[in-house]
Amino acid sequence: MALDRWIALVLLGICLAYGYAAFFTMDQGLPPFMQRNPIWPSTFPKVLAVMGVLASLVIIFGLEKTSTPRDEAPSVMVYRALKDFHIWPALALLGLMVAYALLLRPAGFILSTIGFLVIGSAILGERRWLVMLVVSGFATGIVWYLVQVVLGIFLRPLPMGF
Amino acid sequence: MLEGILLGLSTAFSITNILMVIGGCLIGTFIGMLPGLGPMSIIAIMIPVAISLGDPSAALILLAGVYYGAIFGGSTSSILLNAPGVAGTVATSFDGYPMARQGKAGKALTIAAIASFCGGTIGAILLMIFAPTLSSVALLFHSAEYFALMVVGLSAIAAFAGSGQVAKALMMTILGLMMATVGEGALFNMPRFTMGLMDLQSGFGFITLAMAMFALPEALYLVLDPKRSAQGEDNSGEIKDLRITPKEAKSIAPVIGRQSLQGFFIGVLPGAGATIASFLGYAVERNIAKKEEQEEFGKGSIKGLAAPETANNAACTGSFVPLLTLGIPGSGTTAILLGALIALNVTPGPRLMVDEPQIFWSVIISMYLGNLILLILNLPLIPYIAKILSVPRNYLIPFILFFTLMGAYIGQNNATELLLLVGFGICATILRFADFPLAPLLIGFILGRMLEDNFARAMQLSDGIGFILDRPMTLGLLIIAALLVLLPSYRARRARLRQAGVADGD
Numbered sequence: 254m255a256l257d258r259w260i261a262l263v264l265l266g267i268c269l270a271y272g273y274a275a276f277f278t279m280d281q282g283l284p285p286f287m288q289r290n291p292i293w294p295s296t297f298p299k300v301l302a303v304m305g306v307l308a309s310l311v312i313i314f315g316l317e318k319t320s321t322p323r324d325e326a327p328s329v330m331v332y333r334a335l336k337d338f339h340i341w342p343a344l345a346l347l348g349l350m351v352a353y354a355l356l357l358r359p360a361g362f363i364l365s366t367i368g369f370l371v372i373g374s375a376i377l378g379e380r381r382w383l384v385m386l387v388v389s390g391f392a393t394g395i396v397w398y399l400v401q402v403v404l405g406i407f408l409r410p411l412p413m414g415f
Numbered sequence: 416m417l418e419g420i421l422l423g424l425s426t427a428f429s430i431t432n433i434l435m436v437i438g439g440c441l442i443g444t445f446i447g448m449l450p451g452l453g454p455m456s457i458i459a460i461m462i463p464v465a466i467s468l469g470d471p472s473a474a475l476i477l478l479a480g481v482y483y484g485a486i487f488g489g490s491t492s493s494i495l496l497n498a499p500g501v502a503g504t505v506a507t508s509f510d511g512y513p514m515a516r517q518g519k520a521g522k523a524l525t526i527a528a529i530a531s532f533c534g535g536t537i538g539a540i541l542l543m544i545f546a547p548t549l550s551s552v553a554l555l556f557h558s559a560e561y562f563a564l565m566v567v568g569l570s571a572i573a574a575f576a577g578s579g580q581v582a583k584a585l586m587m588t589i590l591g592l593m594m595a596t597v598g599e600g601a602l603f604n605m606p607r608f609t610m611g612l613m614d615l616q617s618g619f620g621f622i623t624l625a626m627a628m629f630a631l632p633e634a635l636y637l638v639l640d641p642k643r644s645a646q647g648e649d650n651s652g653e654i655k656d657l658r659i660t661p662k663e664a665k666s667i668a669p670v671i672g673r674q675s676l677q678g679f680f681i682g683v684l685p686g687a688g689a690t691i692a693s694f695l696g697y698a699v700e701r702n703i704a705k706k707e708e709q710e711e712f713g714k715g716s717i718k719g720l721a722a723p724e725t726a727n728n729a730a731c732t733g734s735f736v737p738l739l740t741l742g743i744p745g746s747g748t749t750a751i752l753l754g755a756l757i758a759l760n761v762t763p764g765p766r767l768m769v770d771e772p773q774i775f776w777s778v779i780i781s782m783y784l785g786n787l788i789l790l791i792l793n794l795p796l797i798p799y800i801a802k803i804l805s806v807p808r809n810y811l812i813p814f815i816l817f818f819t820l821m822g823a824y825i826g827q828n829n830a831t832e833l834l835l836l837v838g839f840g841i842c843a844t845i846l847r848f849a850d851f852p853l854a855p856l857l858i859g860f861i862l863g864r865m866l867e868d869n870f871a872r873a874m875q876l877s878d879g880i881g882f883i884l885d886r887p888m889t890l891g892l893l894i895i896a897a898l899l900v901l902l903p904s905y906r907a908r909r910a911r912l913r914q915a916g917v918a919d920g921d
Contacts, residue, residue, distance in 0.1 A: 257849035264586060271593055292874040294603040297867045301593050308586040317582045317904050338639040346638060347837060353820060354833030373813025406825055
């Protein structure tokens with residue numbers, strides 16, 4: 254089964270969970286005066302859940318007819334090309350983004366940003382450390398100035414405790 | 416209307432707003448040139464800056480400038496590198512790149528700039544004529560019609576997604592609408608689908624979602640598939656002789672005239688946009704060209720370059736019509752602009768022209784200004800701006816990722832938002848792998864609240880679902896929406912049956 258149908262299966266699960274909440278749990282705490290309204294907080298979600306389930310079933314069972322054979326569909330072709338993709342650097346960069354999100358407050362903007370940019374370039378294969386340090390230091394300084402001084406949004410520049 | 420134009424002129428020609436147009440066009444050109452980065456990513460990255468300006472006119476002028484600049488920059492990389500940064504400029508590379516290979520890069524850039532300028536300017540004139548008319552019609556609409564109109568818009572976006580893609584686009588739209596219901600809405604005053612999490616109380620952040628849907632997957636794709644950023648032969652070193660001859664000008668003039676009109680009207684349709692306009696423009700001009708000129712197409716024809724360039728710019732302007740008059744975005748880019756306006760407490764729609772004419776008219780006036788700036792400022796600067804194409808990707812990609820992180824952080828001032836960004840970004844990249852279109856998700860997300868509000872109001876007014884039958888126009892629009900979704904599948908089915916020899920065409 255190709256990736257798009259697996260994804261549709263996951264989306265079907267999401268729609269079912271969403272629909273369960275809309276149909277069965279959401280209206281339990283509804284005050285009586287709102288129950289006389291023609292529209293409840295769950296009305297629109299109910300419609301969406303039903304439509305979402307139908308759309309995901311159409312994708313899972315391949316009911317939508319196309320004029321091109323399934324083997325030529327871009328999703329099938331991309332799926333086959335997956336093994337040629339550079340997955341590890343991409344995963345490492347995502348990990349780096351998570352680390353940045355967690356360290357931004359405790360380590361301060363300057364340290365974490367320079368670290369992010371230098372390590373990010375290193376992951377992609379750059380080895381001129383001095384150039385990387387100078388470029389990212391310069392860029393960090395400019396962005397900090399723009400955000401803090403021009404836009405007036407507080408960004409702690411130094412690590413906690415300084 | 417004259418009053419409005421004068422008001423627009425005085426707003427657009429303030430020093431700040433002129434600077435916004437210039438800055439927006441330059442930034443857009445700069446980033447739009449980078450292969451693999453489309454206008455949606457650039458606008459998503461620029462939104463926090465625009466919102467922090469505080470002035471809706473200035474913000475919209477800045478973002479519109481970025482939009483044109485990005486399209487122009489995309490054409491430049493199509494011509495010089497055969498690496499279109501934007502889907503809307505793919506057709507530009509058909510004839511632009513061969514011209515550059517023949518040493519006529521300067522001429523190709525000039526034709527592209529003039530064609531863009533004319534397309535954009537004629538588009539802006541048409542916008543000035545049609546938007547007020549459409550607005551005054553739209554003022555007669557009630558909630559029921561609005562709801563139906565939005566459904567038509569969303570269905571059209573799904574229907575234009577292409578063969579075999581309608582269900583996927585529809586699924587993404589529904590997912591976007593579902594995501595819009597998360598959090599505490601003004602309508603019911605109770606939290607929905609928050610799973611007890613405080614962070615979800617105010618719903619998902621629009622900037623985070625825009626970044627996660629466009630900027631992050633595009634950057635990750637550049638890492639995953641280095642071939643995408645692999646560049647063709649770089650012709651940027653030989654940009655000289657920007658002039659075109661009067662004979663050439665004469666031969667492209669009718670092309671520009673036709674494609675401005677055609678591009679504009681395609682741009683107005685929800686879901687069609689610059690990409691379809693440029694491909695269709697190219698195809699139409701090739702078909703109606705003389706026999707000997709047809710041979711030239713694909714080998715460096717100036718008509719083949721002028722057609723998609725005019726059409727995509729006219730379509731960009733056209734896509735502002737539904738946004739400004741109905742408050743319904745027809746494309747991912749205009750959806751992001753709508754989100755930015757909502758964040759600034761402005762609701763685009765028919766009342767925009769009445770309540771806030773200075774925003775409406777200054778944006779239109781700034782379109783002329785933006786096109787002029789692209790022509791007189793960016794064109795001579797192109798040889799220098801093109802230097803950015805030689806920035807190594809090892810530096811570029813971490814910077815793009817950093818700007819998406821910064822954008823999400825500035826938007827919400829919250830580190831949890833960064834984790835959400837990464838999570839959504841991963842999901843969006845996987846969805847892109849499987850060829851699920853992402854723009855409908857964002858459009859659904861942004862329209863979700865309005866759609867539900869209008870639905871609720873219509874239900875309350877007619878005390879139930881009867882509103883569909885009460886007003887014939889609502890029913891008509893909903894039938895159109897259903898046809899839009901079902902027709903592509905029906906036609907593909909017929910085409911297949913005919914191929915298999917099962918049915919004769921009728």
